Amino acid sequence: MKVLSVIILLFLSIYQGYADDVDRSVASRVAINFWKTHESLFLSNKSEDPIITDQYIHNINGKTIYYIFEINSCGFVIVSAENTTIPVLGYSFSNLFPHCSLPENIDGWIKSYEQQILYAKSYGLKQHLVIKDYWDRFIIPEHHQELYVSEGDLVQPLLFSSWHQGYPYNLHCPDGPGGQAYAGCVAIAMAQVMYYYRYPENGQGSHSYESTTYGTISADFQNTTYRWNEMVNCIYHYNNDALAELVFHCGVSVDMNYSVNGSGAYTQDCADALIDYFKYSSNIQYIMKTNPSINFTDSLKHSLDKGYPILYRGGSFPGHSFVCDGYQGDDYFHFNFGWGGSWDGYFYIDNITPGGINLSSQQAAIINIVPGQDYPVYCQYIDTLRAIAGTFEDGSGHQDYMENADCYWLIAPDEPDIISIMLSFDSFMTEEEHDWLTIYDGPTIGDPLLGRFSGSSLPGTLSSSGNSILVHFQSDGQQNAKGWFISFIGTKGPFCNAGTTFSSTEGWINDGSGPYDYTNQTECLWYIDPYDPAFDSIMAIELTFLSFDTEPDFDFVTIYDGPGMEYPILGSYSGQELPPFTLSGSNKILIRFSTDEANTRPGWQLKYNCVFPEYCNDTTFLTAPEGCFSDGSGLKKYHNNAQCYWWIEPPFADSITLTFTHFELEYGYDRLKVYDPTTQPITLLGDFTSTQIPPPVTSPGGIMLIWFNSDESITKDGWEAYYSTSNLSVKENEIEMFIELFPNPAQRNMNIFFTGHDEGQFKCNIYSTGGQLVFSKTAWYTTGKNLISADISAIPTGLYIIQVVTKNHVCQRKFIIKNR
The missing domain is CATH 2.60.120.290 (Spermadhesin, CUB domain)
Structure with missing residues (x-):
């Protein structure tokens, strides 16, 4: 069956004039090998045998563009489906990449890959030797060792924050018809960079502008104290007024065009706003990737090496903005897209196809973002934190803490009913056995000790027995280090809802x-x-x-x-x-x-x-002289991303005529094509996409191939058809075989029922969805009704394909083995 499926795909590729150069099996091998050669940089516990836990295939007009492979349920690798491009487009070892409903700034970035891949396919670009070498390294086993990268090629993500544009981050944004306006990706990116530095304490000046929807929009930066210790890496349970105020002020500073459907501004305006309103250094620079006088990649790396995050512009619209806060190697840079951590990862920023379409003009960056000369503030003698949730650090920002520090933080929220205070460490590095962080279970140094820490090991979560905690940091006069960053929250009960x-x-x-x-x-x-x-x-x-x-x-x-x-x-x-x-x-x-x-x-x-029930899959073989068949969905709608074949080959048929009895597909995107595969090249007899029933189609070669393909969105009722043959002399027994499975889902035994039209030996094979044979049984069947039982108790829980093979027939069905 698999051999014939490959032949079918070959027929189609010859007719259509293109081929998906990278099939799913090759792409999955690339993803796994990429993970193996890079995971040691990102994961403390290296997996012995990484596995693909989910996958997504992105198609455009029947052409496969890229694959997204979820690895070990914790990260992703995006692999191109075109071998004239670089193989790996993006990856992450700590975030997933939901493929549905991509936010605008992420969608804009991914579309730049789509454009380049489609260009390569459409113009038949040849594979560059450098690109061939990339692919070989991930596919050929003896080349894998060359890909292992060292710690020196890496800057880990600088930001701890995972903010997004919606509620409650937009609570200070204009509210009007349709609800609260989105914060805007430019404002979120800019605010996250400022939160990284926790600067300034106060802004300077003010700014107002007119909106056709919301009237006058204003912010008074000079008279605002930005409450950094009340802000959090990610909002849990409690709305955060301090954070929402910062996000709104960033939006006002760049004349944000607020809307409930998506707010927009220009990335380049952030540079002046940071200098004019937030006291950042005038050394800030906006650079274009197309500028021939600079090395764009080196400029990015130089800024990140010094611990300076970058405001990045990517995609076809100037307002597609996010934060670049790390890199690996020369071409993969880490993006914080500003959607709560989803989609964050390392992405290839250069043209992915040598000699292909150049989209460099869509990329620009603001580098050298550094606070003014009064930074860092360093810690004072004692600071009292009254918010119910927040963050605090040693006061040095991205620099080393100061010598001879002796500072206290009293966490005592002005909230009733606080049961406990929890501390979570985001980073920790002090001079071991010399500089100490001491935490007390109460408001004084006389209260019990919760913990005392020094060195580079990240402490675990700490919980107080009451409604206050005292933190004391003390350093000596030499060998300072990066310091520490702590999140806190006051609890009133369970974090989850009833x-x-x-x-x-x-x-x-x-x-x-x-x-x-x-x-x-x-x-x-x-x-x-x-x-x-x-x-x-x-x-x-x-x-x-x-x-x-x-x-x-x-x-x-x-x-x-x-x-x-x-x-x-x-x-x-x-x-x-x-x-x-x-x-x-x-x-x-x-x-x-x-x-x-x-x-x-x-x-x-x-x-x-x-x-979901799989209405059709792979290839169905029809050998009866006539019969009815359909997309398989019955009274339901067919599924997205369907790609199914029907091979009709009744013995002794001179011609086959296909007549549709129902037809409803998404116009222009979901298609049904009918071929005569007996000719060289294969002949397209019909290409249908509409809600109109097509006319009858005849294949004069006595064999007919039907291909049904749907894209990733919008489904319809589907189609039904009837086929008949002419000049047929057929043996009475050569009719289609159907099998029934019960129970389905099954646990320990699967019963297989079918009607035999002859007698002989049959084989029952069970395959995993990845194509691995996990069970095989051979037995005899007779004319009439047959009931065969298969012991499946040794097969793990999951989705499987059962295949029954007799002398004249092959039939497949899917079934589930559920928890025992």
Whole structure:
């Protein structure tokens, strides 16, 4: 079957005049080998055998553009589907890349890759020797060692923040018809750079401008004290007025065009705004990638080497702005896109195709962003922090802390009902055994000690027994270091809600504690009840844990196979071992998290995906003299990203006529093509995309090939057709075979029922979705009804393909093995 599928693809590529130069198997090999050769720079625990836990194929008009591979459920690698470009477009070892509904600034960046790849495909560019060498290094085993990179080629991301443009970061932005305006990617990028420096304490001057929607928009920078210690890396549970005020002021400083549909401004205006309103050094420089007088890449690296984050412009619109805060090698730079950490990663910034389309004009950067001469402030004798959540550091910013420091921070929120204060360390580096950070469980040095730290090991989360904490930092007179950065939050109870419902078809769920430990006496429920109008049916739900750390034998995550606790338990987990992949037997799941009254841990995070019925897959072979078939969706809508074939070859047929009885596809994007594969080259008989029923199509060669392809969005009711043959002399027994599987989903045994029209030996094969043979059984069948049982108890939980092969027929079906 696989051989014939390859032949079919070859036929199509000959006719269409192009080929997807990089198929999925090659691209996945590139992704895995790239991960192996780079992970030691980013991950403390190197994986022995990284695996692909999810994948996405991006197509445009039937052409595969790139693949996104999720690795080990924690990162991604984007691989080009065109071998005349560089192989790896982007990657991350700590973030995922949701492929649906890309925000504008990220979409603009990815579209620059699309344009270059489409250009290469359309103009038949030849593979440059340098590009061939790149691909060979990831594909040919003996070349892999050449790709291992050293620590010297790397600047890890400088920013701790993961902010985004929506609620509650936009709380100070104009509010009007349609609700609160978005903050704008330029403002978020600019504010995150300022938060990195925690500068200035006060701005200078003021600014106003007119908006056709919101009237006069103003900010008084000079009379505003920016409350850096009240700002947070990411907003959890409590709105943050100090952070929202900073974001709004950044927007005003660049004349943000506010809108509820997306706010925009020009990246280059940030340079003057930082100097004029926020006291930053006049050495700030806006550079274009096309400027021949500078080395753009070297300028970026030079700025990042000194610890200066960069405001970056990318994409076709000047306002597509984000932060560049790290790099690896010469061409991959780390982008914080300003959407809560999603999509952040390292991306290739040069032209991906030598000799191809040049999109350098779309890129520019603001480098040498440095505060004024009164920076850094360094720590004072004592500082009292009254916010319910915030951050604080040793006072040195991105520089080393000062000698002979002796400073205190009292965390005592002006909030009632505070049960505990939690501290989470984002960075820590002091002169070992000489410079110390001491933390007390109360407001004085006479209170019990929570911890005393020195050196470079990152401390774990600390929790007070009451509503205040005292922190003391003391350094000696020599060998200073980078210092430390701490987040804090006051807790009033569990971080998670008593009951939360998730209705999207994929998503992430966690205990709600973010960078902190969860709280004692937690009792929370999450209902997964997915719905999406683009999909008509959901078979099951997959759960994959990304992290897991609870108090062993006391704090439990329990998963129920249904919407309530009266349904069967799929699993109950406690401790530090990552729970196994979980597959439900229904289309709803309940997750319960319960903790006791003592001892907490970092908690857990998982992602879920829906399993949809696969209406068609790969190639279906039809050998009966006549018959009806369809896209497989029945009364439902077909799925996105479908690519299916039907090979019709009845014995002794002189010609085949295809007649459609129903036809409804997304016009211009989803297509059905009919071929006569007996000619050289293959002959296209019909190309249909509409809601009109096509006319009958006849293949005079006695064989017909149908190809159905849908893109990544918008589905319709699909199609049904009837085929007949002429001048047919066929044996009575040569008709199509159908099989039934039950139960499905199965646990330990799978029953296979089919009607035999002859007798003989048959083979039953079970394959993983990756194509690996996991089970095979040979038995005899007879004329009439046959019932065969297969012991599948040794096969892991998951989605599988069962194939039944007889003398004259091959039939495939998908089935699920659920938790035992």
